Amino acid sequence: MDPSVIEQRILQAMPEADVHVESDDNVHYLARIVSDEFAGLNRIQRHRRIHAALGPALGQEIHALSLDLKTPDEAAA
Incomplete structure (x- = not known):
């Protein structure tokens, strides 16, 4: 799966x-x-x-996913 597809799926849930x-x-x-x-x-x-x-893409098309998840304040620190 192309990374841009994953980005779009996340953006649909979190615009x-x-x-x-x-x-x-x-x-x-x-x-x-x-x-x-x-x-x-x-x-x-x-x-x-x-x-x-x-x-369902997790575990099927996406074999492994590392996540770096931050609030804007955490990202700025």
């Missing part, structure tokens, strides 16, 4: 987010996402938010 997805092989991905929606959420809750946005 205001700043989303960047990288992959060298279109199977293993690194997603860096900055969003106000992460405020007040712990790490697991943030990950669940992204997993829900990607749905």
Whole structure:
């Protein structure tokens, strides 16, 4: 799956987010996402938010996904 497809799926669920997805092989991905929606959420809750946005593609077209999830304040620090 092309990284831009993953970016679009995340942006559909979180339209205001700043989303960047990288992959060298279109199977293993690194997603860096900055969003106000992460405020007040712990790490697991943030990950669940992204997993829900990607749905069944996780474990099928997406073999491995590393997530770097921050609020704007955390990203600026």
